[in-house]
Amino acid sequence: MNGLYGWRVASSRFLVVALAVLLALMPLSARSAEAQVVRIDPLISEGELTMDVDFSLDLSRAMLDAVERGVSLSFAVDLVITSPRWWWRDRVVVESTLTRRLSYNTLTRQWRVATGDLYLPVGSIDEAVGVLRQVRGWPVAPVDRFESGTRYDGRIRLRLDSSQLARPLQVDALNRGAWSLASPWRSFDFSIQQADPSK
Numbered sequence: 001m002n003g004l005y006g007w008r009v010a011s012s013r014f015l016v017v018a019l020a021v022l023l024a025l026m027p028l029s030a031r032s033a034e035a036q037v038v039r040i041d042p043l044i045s046e047g048e049l050t051m052d053v054d055f056s057l058d059l060s061r062a063m064l065d066a067v068e069r070g071v072s073l074s075f076a077v078d079l080v081i082t083s084p085r086w087w088w089r090d091r092v093v094v095e096s097t098l099t100r101r102l103s104y105n106t107l108t109r110q111w112r113v114a115t116g117d118l119y120l121p122v123g124s125i126d127e128a129v130g131v132l133r134q135v136r137g138w139p140v141a142p143v144d145r146f147e148s149g150t151r152y153d154g155r156i157r158l159r160l161d162s163s164q165l166a167r168p169l170q171v172d173a174l175n176r177g178a179w180s181l182a183s184p185w186r187s188f189d190f191s192i193q194q195a196d197p198s199k
Helices: 002-030 061-068 125-132 167-175
Strands: 034-045 048-058 073-083 091-105 110-115 118-122 134-142 151-160 186-191
Touching: 034 134, 034 151, 034 186, 048 125, 048 151, 061 073, 061 091, 061 125, 073 134, 091 125, 091 134, 110 125, 118 125, 125 134
Parallel strands: none
Antiparallel strands: 034 048, 048 134, 073 091, 073 151, 091 110, 110 118, 151 186
16 A cells, blocks of 8 residues: 555656646747837838838747757748728739848858848847848838828738748648747838929
8 A cells, every 4th residue: 555655646746846847848838929010110212212110029939949950931021002092992002022031050050131142140049130120221112103292001010931931840830829920010101202402
């Protein structure tokens, strides 16, 4: 009987320890990715409408682990600009996506953030995420596409482009919240003011 009692005590202690370990690990493994659009600044530069955008961005543990193992992650900044029409649906003036890629070379231990064929080497994951949190001087359309003094409505968001992941990870992304990342759409409006030729 003592042997059975001792076995029960030992097994219950093991369960308590195992539960404590699981609870301790849960915040790390359950950490979800989050993104928000913090600031939007439409600007005119060299005949182009450009966008400066700031995001808050936190990656999930699953994303960080994947990148550290050499998996590239693609992030898309989606932009839609419309012109309001009272008699019909709003007219879409601009619909554009900026894609940026986060990667880690396991041989050189170098982090990179790439936009198209251009890439920026950075020293750490924190620096890399810091780069992803800012978009500067993104040209989205020629300024002559917009009428002077007309109000335009825009919306913008940041998301993980899971379609660029390897097929097994795409399936995993559908099943796991740790791979879900998309900020809510953030709305803004602006108008283009014609320069005064007398000045």
